[in-house]
Amino acid sequence: MVKYEQKVVVRLQVNNETYEVAVRPSDLLLDVLREQLGLTSPKPGCLNGDCGACTIVVDGLPAKSCLMLAVEAEGHSVLTVEGLNGSAPIQKAFIDANAFQCGYCTSGFLMVCHALQMQYPTMPEECVVEEWLQSNLCRCTSYNEIRKAVHILYHQQDNKYQK
Amino acid sequence: MIPFDFAYYRPESLQQAINVYQEYETRGQQAMYYAGGSEIITMCRVGNIHPKAVIDIKNIPECKVLYQDNDYLHIGSVCTLHQISKSNLFPLLKLCCGRIADHTNQCRITIGGNICGSIIYRETCLALLLCDAEITIFGKDGFRRVRFDSAFHQTLQLQSGELLVSIHIPTWALTARHAHLKKTTNEKIDYPLLTAAALWKDSQIRIAFSGLYDYPVRSVEIENALNNSSLLVPQRIQEAIRCAGQVRNDVEASAPYRLFVLQHTLEEMMEG
Numbered sequence: 001m002v003k004y005e006q007k008v009v010v011r012l013q014v015n016n017e018t019y020e021v022a023v024r025p026s027d028l029l030l031d032v033l034r035e036q037l038g039l040t041s042p043k044p045g046c047l048n049g050d051c052g053a054c055t056i057v058v059d060g061l062p063a064k065s066c067l068m069l070a071v072e073a074e075g076h077s078v079l080t081v082e083g084l085n086g087s088a089p090i091q092k093a094f095i096d097a098n099a100f101q102c103g104y105c106t107s108g109f110l111m112v113c114h115a116l117q118m119q120y121p122t123m124p125e126e127c128v129v130e131e132w133l134q135s136n137l138c139r140c141t142s143y144n145e146i147r148k149a150v151h152i153l154y155h156q157q158d159n160k161y162q163k
Numbered sequence: 164m165i166p167f168d169f170a171y172y173r174p175e176s177l178q179q180a181i182n183v184y185q186e187y188e189t190r191g192q193q194a195m196y197y198a199g200g201s202e203i204i205t206m207c208r209v210g211n212i213h214p215k216a217v218i219d220i221k222n223i224p225e226c227k228v229l230y231q232d233n234d235y236l237h238i239g240s241v242c243t244l245h246q247i248s249k250s251n252l253f254p255l256l257k258l259c260c261g262r263i264a265d266h267t268n269q270c271r272i273t274i275g276g277n278i279c280g281s282i283i284y285r286e287t288c289l290a291l292l293l294c295d296a297e298i299t300i301f302g303k304d305g306f307r308r309v310r311f312d313s314a315f316h317q318t319l320q321l322q323s324g325e326l327l328v329s330i331h332i333p334t335w336a337l338t339a340r341h342a343h344l345k346k347t348t349n350e351k352i353d354y355p356l357l358t359a360a361a362l363w364k365d366s367q368i369r370i371a372f373s374g375l376y377d378y379p380v381r382s383v384e385i386e387n388a389l390n391n392s393s394l395l396v397p398q399r400i401q402e403a404i405r406c407a408g409q410v411r412n413d414v415e416a417s418a419p420y421r422l423f424v425l426q427h428t429l430e431e432m433m434e435g
Contacts (some may be wrong), residue, residue: 028165048205064267067205
């Protein structure tokens with residue numbers, strides 16, 4: 001049985017690298033990623049699981065890192081925008097669609113869209129896209145452009161396969 | 164951040180989990196079973212609760228099951244709403260799960276957490292109240308398996324240290340006619356002004372509500388009114404509304420407005 005009663009060193013698998021970090025059992029994954037690993041793409045927003053600015057991908061599914069303990073991430077694969085290395089198709093699609101204004105929500109949306117593509121290699125029904133995107137808020141209201149980016153993402157991929 | 168410390172345990176068995184719980188209880192300290200964690204983390208962060216320990220039950224095999232045999236669909240308490248929806252094994256429960264919080268949170272929220280948490284809506288309970296579901300509970304005296312509706316009275320009645328292990332859905336319910344309507348005040352993703360779930364058995368409607376009262380409820384009186392074939396459908400609905408009695412009256416909606424929404428929801432459901 002895992003038993004952590006005070007500050008402890010845990011191994012986290014983040015962006016395909018292994019990190020050893022000293023955490024309190026009550027430390028949030030969001031805080032550990034940002035303050036200990038220097039991965040600042042997950043943004044603190046509502047800290048309540050509503051806004052999605054802190055979204056990361058855990059084992060292929062989106063997760064709000066403000067609602068996850070760092071110690072829970074042990075043994076799981078964590079991915080943040082830094083792990084996309086600027087070369088993920090969704091990042092290009094966001095640029096092509098101008099899918100941001102202030103940009104604060106962007107990393108959360110990128111991770112949701114990236115996870116969507118991992119779960120649905122081909123374009124899912126529109127209602128699925130809508131359902132996934134509804135997990136995040138954009139107060140600049142770039143919603144149409146973000147949805148357009150998802151379409152560009154799958155369109156780019158279709159073209160790639162056709163070539 | 165959570166502004167205080169607690170201990171974290173991740174047991175591999177039910178007995179280990181309950182041992183830790185009892186250890187803290189003996190010391191007069193609070194330990195909490197922890198699965199998806201969204202509610203516990205939020206409440207810790209804002210200072211509503213101060214547990215000395217959380218016991219993460221996600222590694223306990225009995226709590227992780229999701230399979231169907233000849234008689235039942237078995238769902239472990241730490242199955243996430245996303246897992247349940249994706250399995251598509253119980254369509255009515257899938258609909259309930261799909262309208263709780265948002266999709267990303269559905270990947271974390273567990274069915275056990277939705278049933279046992281403190282948020283009053285507990286919308287997965289609606290499907291369970293309608294289908295004669297049974298649940299397995301583990302406590303210091305071992306396992307007990309009971310009907311869900313006999314253990315759920317406004318909240319799940321668990322004894323100190325007991326934890327919900329799994330849920331068992333009779334197979335007839337998996338293919339039964341069903342309906343699910345959720346009405347919110349503004350946004351699609353919100354707590355329910357009113358959620359109604361219905362399941363038909365032997366051509367009789369069974370119906371349960373969330374948001375109508377301070378707890379989810381299956382109403383036999385409303386069912387009797389809706390199944391009264393001596394009345395026309397509009398008369399049945401009026402009778403059903405009369406049976407609803409005193410409903411929630413809060414900042415989200417006044418009681419008369421909730422009854423107005425109830426009327427239209429029942430009309431929609433009976434037409435469908």
